[in-house]
Amino acid sequence: MVLSSSQFQILRAAMDRVVPADTDQGAWEAGCGDFLIRLLEDDLVDRELYRSGLDSLDKEANELYQNSFDKLTSDEQDDLLTSVEVGSVFTRWSVFPGLFFRTLVKNTMEGYYGSSRNGGNRDGLAWQMIGFEVTG
Amino acid sequence: MSSPRYDSIVVGAGAGGGIAACVLAEAGKSVLLLEKGDFITYADEPRDHLRNHRLSTYGHNTGPSLVGNPRVYVDPDGVERVVRPHEGGYSAIASGVGSGTAVYGGMAWRFHPLDFEMASTYGVPPGSSLADWPISYDDLAPFYERVEWEIGVAGGPPASKMPPRREYPMPRMPETKKGRWLADAANRLGWSTQAVPILANSVDRAGRPACSHCQHCVGFACPVDAKNGTQNTVVPRALASGNCKLEIGAAATSVTTDSTGRVTGVTYLNSYGVQVEVTSEIVVLACGAVETARLLLLSASPANPRGIGNAYDMVGRNLQGHVYTGATGIMPEQAYDGIGPGPNIATLEFNHGNEGIVGGGMLCDEFVAMPLHFLLNDRPAWIPSWGKAHKDWMRMAYRHALQVRGPIHEIPSSASRVTLSSDIKDSNGLPVARLSGTTHRESLKIAEFMRRKAEIWLKEAGAREIWSFPTTLGLSAGQHQAGTCRMGHDRTNSVVDESCRVHGHDNLFIADGSVHVTNGGFNPVLTIMALAFRTSEGILNRW
Numbered sequence: 001m002v003l004s005s006s007q008f009q010i011l012r013a014a015m016d017r018v019v020p021a022d023t024d025q026g027a028w029e030a031g032c033g034d035f036l037i038r039l040l041e042d043d044l045v046d047r048e049l050y051r052s053g054l055d056s057l058d059k060e061a062n063e064l065y066q067n068s069f070d071k072l073t074s075d076e077q078d079d080l081l082t083s084v085e086v087g088s089v090f091t092r093w094s095v096f097p098g099l100f101f102r103t104l105v106k107n108t109m110e111g112y113y114g115s116s117r118n119g120g121n122r123d124g125l126a127w128q129m130i131g132f133e134v135t136g
Numbered sequence: 137m138s139s140p141r142y143d144s145i146v147v148g149a150g151a152g153g154g155i156a157a158c159v160l161a162e163a164g165k166s167v168l169l170l171e172k173g174d175f176i177t178y179a180d181e182p183r184d185h186l187r188n189h190r191l192s193t194y195g196h197n198t199g200p201s202l203v204g205n206p207r208v209y210v211d212p213d214g215v216e217r218v219v220r221p222h223e224g225g226y227s228a229i230a231s232g233v234g235s236g237t238a239v240y241g242g243m244a245w246r247f248h249p250l251d252f253e254m255a256s257t258y259g260v261p262p263g264s265s266l267a268d269w270p271i272s273y274d275d276l277a278p279f280y281e282r283v284e285w286e287i288g289v290a291g292g293p294p295a296s297k298m299p300p301r302r303e304y305p306m307p308r309m310p311e312t313k314k315g316r317w318l319a320d321a322a323n324r325l326g327w328s329t330q331a332v333p334i335l336a337n338s339v340d341r342a343g344r345p346a347c348s349h350c351q352h353c354v355g356f357a358c359p360v361d362a363k364n365g366t367q368n369t370v371v372p373r374a375l376a377s378g379n380c381k382l383e384i385g386a387a388a389t390s391v392t393t394d395s396t397g398r399v400t401g402v403t404y405l406n407s408y409g410v411q412v413e414v415t416s417e418i419v420v421l422a423c424g425a426v427e428t429a430r431l432l433l434l435s436a437s438p439a440n441p442r443g444i445g446n447a448y449d450m451v452g453r454n455l456q457g458h459v460y461t462g463a464t465g466i467m468p469e470q471a472y473d474g475i476g477p478g479p480n481i482a483t484l485e486f487n488h489g490n491e492g493i494v495g496g497g498m499l500c501d502e503f504v505a506m507p508l509h510f511l512l513n514d515r516p517a518w519i520p521s522w523g524k525a526h527k528d529w530m531r532m533a534y535r536h537a538l539q540v541r542g543p544i545h546e547i548p549s550s551a552s553r554v555t556l557s558s559d560i561k562d563s564n565g566l567p568v569a570r571l572s573g574t575t576h577r578e579s580l581k582i583a584e585f586m587r588r589k590a591e592i593w594l595k596e597a598g599a600r601e602i603w604s605f606p607t608t609l610g611l612s613a614g615q616h617q618a619g620t621c622r623m624g625h626d627r628t629n630s631v632v633d634e635s636c637r638v639h640g641h642d643n644l645f646i647a648d649g650s651v652h653v654t655n656g657g658f659n660p661v662l663t664i665m666a667l668a669f670r671t672s673e674g675i676l677n678r679w
Contacts (some may be wrong), residue, residue, distance in 0.1 A: 018522045024531075044194050078523065105522045110193065113507040113530070114185045130534040132507050133474050136350035136359055 035111030053100030150235025153422030154366025159672035173232030190355030199231030204563025234367025241354030242335035245658035291333030315480030397439030462541030465599025
């Protein structure tokens, strides 16, 4: 596996804050996880950035909230991700927090709004949501 | 391995090479048309929004292969990077039969008459290599008309800023809601407009159907073969003549010369990787501005020690493309109609005659946007890049956004150039192209001027929020790459003469954007094609 099961759980929670579920599906339900796993398996993104970044994100959650990242409330997750985005972290990261976060956001968007054939945007749900209609 | 002798060899089956092969073959000359890539077809087209010529994050839908074809890119800070074909800085043109014309949006602009006379109209900005073309608009006009009719353009009458011309063979693409808003706004502003001319069928023509108005035009192969490129017009004509042999998967490695330095033919690696040497009376290079320059430099020999046509160190210089600018606005009602290709109305009001500005550019509405392309390129700074607010914005903005964009007539710099890498080689063991330098900074002033015009146009059209992004100085080449084998009378500061023949080589011609002295304030493909007709007819006239 390219990610451990705990990394997988953190990834799921983080992606679902990047594109949260509301009246339309969130990132995970749309297949963004599958999309990213394919990128990781095909060596199209940096595995170490994800492995280390997800571990660090969880460590950061434990340091600040004494809980695993995926167990935090949505507001706590958003606050934590906002800090990571600007590089304001309290634990030692071996990758740049901002780089990890920007990569996570970029890949989540690519999965969510890209072609279904790549794993995300399941059944074209994101295109239906925004009104990108493919007629021919 | 040695092959039969041909009357002519054309290297590259794209916009220029396809036309050169057709003109020569139909005149009875035997032609070997070499194409490094493969056929580009809709059947093989997965329409991947991350792997196409509009958005190539992880690859392309055409050649060249991501493996074995690197280039070296030197960024404006002087940092060198090895880049693959889909990566920033590479400046890829589709490799394959038709090249970019198989996947382009097909805007069919003639250059403005003053685009050929930039230096004498405006003077030469210090440090730039701005120059007049050695030919005029009138020299090219009959060949523009041939492209419009023989390749096939759909459009309306010319804007008042352009000379009169014969009507196009097909009516304009249907007017869209966005086009109507912008046309009305331009009228109120007193700006001249015209329907955007497109190299695609608006009605059934030449045995192929009308455009189906799909949402995947620019960057993708056409699902109904309504897009008119060289792959479905002049290349089939060349083959039908019985005088042209098309060889795909054939990568030229050098232009060969005899002991006096005279061009004798071409060596290439065929699709099996076998080196083949072919000879001909005439050689026409049409590999695009980067690879044509590279091939000339790779062809150094004792008689041409710095490369062919490069006695004065001019091959590869003046690399240019198009700086784009524009603006995005949110309309009170939905602007999205999904009617492809998308560009509907343009203003040519600001290509010339702008106080204090050298030249200018064209503005028009945009192609139907892939959602990801919109998200990556059009999000204003005040919208977060993630979270609920971003998702809400996408739901509102995608269908309410109206975009106006266009290329500016770049001010070239001789320091922006193609050279050979000293250490990086391709899969055939040949030094790759190294791209360095930036466009001249005067270009930024023009882009800023045009950006404000785009905002004014959107405001008049009724957009509420309007935003845009400043242009930064960088290397400009890309799909509109041009300039590396500049046309001119003086062999000390140009590479080809006014007939696009390489100085000092009476049987070597160039038929791609390399020869453009400047690249116009418009998409350049119609000019590349018109020059290819002119150059090929010129070859025949002297043969």
